[in-house]
Amino acid sequence: MDLRSKIKRVPEFKGVVFWDITPLLKDKKAFGQCIEELADHFRGHDVRAVASNEARGFIIGAAVAHELGVGFIPIRKKGKLPPKVRSLSYAKEYESDVIEIRDDGIEPGDRILLVDDLLATGGTIRANAELVETLGGEVVGMGFLVELDYLNPRKQLGDKYEIHSLIRLETTNEF
Numbered sequence: 001m002d003l004r005s006k007i008k009r010v011p012e013f014k015g016v017v018f019w020d021i022t023p024l025l026k027d028k029k030a031f032g033q034c035i036e037e038l039a040d041h042f043r044g045h046d047v048r049a050v051a052s053n054e055a056r057g058f059i060i061g062a063a064v065a066h067e068l069g070v071g072f073i074p075i076r077k078k079g080k081l082p083p084k085v086r087s088l089s090y091a092k093e094y095e096s097d098v099i100e101i102r103d104d105g106i107e108p109g110d111r112i113l114l115v116d117d118l119l120a121t122g123g124t125i126r127a128n129a130e131l132v133e134t135l136g137g138e139v140v141g142m143g144f145l146v147e148l149d150y151l152n153p154r155k156q157l158g159d160k161y162e163i164h165s166l167i168r169l170e171t172t173n174e175f
Contacts, residue, residue, distance in 0.1 A: 003167055006030045007146060017172045019146055021117055025059065034166055035060070038115065038143040039067035041164045045140045047113045049073050049106070053099060053128055054080075060145060061115035073105045073112070075128050086134055090127035097124075101131045108136030119147040119165060122156035129161065 006024035011017055024030045038060070051073040052061025058074060065072040078087060078098035085100040106112060112132045114125055119142070129139045139161055147153065147165035150172060154163060 001030055001033055003030060003034065003145075007167065009172075011172075019118060019148070019169070021056065021145060024145070031063075034145055035063040035067050037166055038064050038145075038164070042113050042141050042143060043068065045113065046111050047140055048110045050113045050115050051075055051101070051106075051128060051132060052115050053124055056118070057116040060117050064113070064115050064143065068113075073101065075099050075101050075131060086131055088127050088131050088134075090123055090130075099124075099127055099131065101135070103135070106132055106135040106137040110137045111140045112137045113140055114142045115144070116142075117145050119144040119153045119163070121151050122153035125153075126157060 003024065006027055008020040008023055009017060010020050024034065047068055047070055049071040050061045050065035050068065052058055053075045054077060062072045076099065078100055081100050081102055084103040086103055087098055087100045089096065089098045114128050114132070116125055119125060125142055132139055141162040141164065144165040146167045146169065149168050149170050157163065
């Protein structure tokens, strides 16, 4: 199935081109294909849990965790989790944010797969990886539905992590 046809381009949403995955989520075959392909790519990585940032990341991450038969760890915005939490402030494309994870969410040595809907500049996923690693977890990979190559996120992340994206967009005018 052509997954690209299920992604819609919305120009000038909050000052950026917004890539809407809602049509893909609505299509049960396309959504199922995405989850299966992401899970299949990381099946041999001995994943203990999937961690994702809210909100759209929860949709994809929880489904991938279920497909892999592992637990799901939410990474939330500040003040949304009960204490004790680990917090991290970071810059995104168009604003700054604070994310939190429960201190007991990850044990030292846990192999964690990070999953999100979209990889743009790499700021959010890098912050997610930092939180996992401060708790002693090991990031075994990062999986995305869409990657915006034109923002060079892999340059921002370096070679430290395995990155797998189902759709890679070269320009803002791809559709």
